[in-house]
Amino acid sequence: MTHIPHPPADRILDIECYVNYVLLAFRRVDNATPALRFEARDGAPFTPEQIAEVQQVLAVSRIYTFNGRGYDIPVLTFAMLGYATHALKQIGDQIIQQGMKSWDLEKMYGITMLDLDHVDLMEVAPGQGSLKIYAGRLHSRRLQDLPIAPEAVTTVEDQRDLADYCVNSDCVATIDLRNALAPQLALRDAMSAEYGLDLRSKSDAQIAESVIRKQVEALLGRRVYRPEIPPGTRFQYRPPEWLHYGTQHMRDVLAKVCGAWFTVASNGSVEMPPELDDYAVPIGRGVYRMGIGGLHSSEKCVSYEAGEDYLLIDRDVASYYPAIILNCGLYPRHLGTEFLQVYRGIVQRRLAAKRAGDKVTADSLKITINGSFGKLGSMWSVLYSPDLMIQVTITGQLALMMLIEALELSGIQVVSANTDGIVIRAHRSQYDHLNALVAWWEACTGFETEESRYRALYSRDVNNYVAIKAKGGVKTKGAFNTGEVPLAKNPVNNVCLDAVVAYLEHGVPIEATILGCADIRKFVTLRKVQGGGKWGDKYLGKTVRWVYSTQGAPITYVTSGNRVARSEGAFPVMDLPDALPDHLDYGWYATEARSILKDLGVNYVS
16 A cells, blocks of 8 residues: 545544444544544344444544554454454454454455554554553653453443543543654654655564565566575674774784674574673773674773863764665675665765755665665564674774774773764863864774763663763763653653753752652653552552552562562552642652762762
């Protein structure tokens, strides 16, 4: 399906399916009209009149689901074919319990799935969270587990509860998710129109694969397929000609890396050679660790401040992995150099669009460029090329260490390094020499770096830090990032992080930030509880949300009775209140903020 003009109404579809009860619920995203509910009961199919009404709704709607391609659309298809409740339940169980896909069902039953104007949000959302997790990250009003066991024979009262849950919990959560993803969805609409592909329900990596595959096939004049690379396949790293070091120690490191054998595992991933797994490489005053995911320095609980005499400079490599692919001429063998031709064209188009201020085109091409790298390591992808993935990641690490070595040999301290950039602490008198070394490295490698300056850097470790920018503002990463990508991270006492940042940036006492916050969302903790959690005798569900309270008590696992980690003093807020509870334990949050500062190497002075 190619791009479809936007229809009159955006609607959420959610289905509840039991042996004697099936509910199809449609709720408009704008809530302009009440939700539409279609129910079949007691072994009967939906009536012809109901089927006609559903078909009319589908004809004038763009349908949004969460996991609709996997579950809702197949069940809806069979419902529209007149299957009874018990048969629909059987089909639902085949999907959930046996892992059957839509194409499996088409083959087994001799049917064709409905062709709808449909967007499945599951792949568009970052990570692999459940709908409940995304709802919690978005602070949806209600977090509720399925109220009736899936294997139950429902009563009339059960059916009322299920309808309320479906319409007012799951449908609302899906609306919240759809609205949060509005920019990504608009971008996918534009990309679908440009490429003549339906990219609306795809992740960034899936979009990259679809776009690159189509263009490579056009150049080759034939279909391309994912390669078959047997488990146990071994290969070695091949360094680019420009990679060299000034010390024998680092030349020995390079020889060790080049002598190691990488192995393709049974799941298609690449196993790091034992001698390189978490390999610690000392350079100057730092220790750097290699790994499949990239280079990492080893600092813990440290802080650096620029002051009058020193500079704190962050040098990030622009589009590091794409630059390595193009500068080193790397391509999947089964796709040939046509891959490079396509890839280079996409990169050049993005740069041109960015210079011209064409944000839509620039952002869509950025998705294609960045999303493609992850597919190099996926055995199910047409881009699968495990040796190429290793060439890129190892080259990135060794190249950064080449720059780090040059700086340290000149007496310029590198205080942090992470995948595609380094942070340097240099005396102001060293700045010109620092720039000359960076320019030399850029000329050798063909990479470009971008400079940012910090007033201070506070690190729990390389992946979790707070950086105070020299010209105002902050950069936070990992556990300290509260807002840049809210869908990618569970909220955990964000008011404490706000208090820490306000103290580090402006010297605001942490108690002032905490006591001055009136937003309940800043105080919540969200956590997935395997098997479900309960508070006293009250069952909460598998996704649990709480605040810390003077009236709190631990949350426990239903299965074992053990305490959920860090839940002492918890007070559940599965239905999010409008105002702060009067029993909120402000002292707990202040203590937590002070603990975070200690982890950042800061002694708090009130």
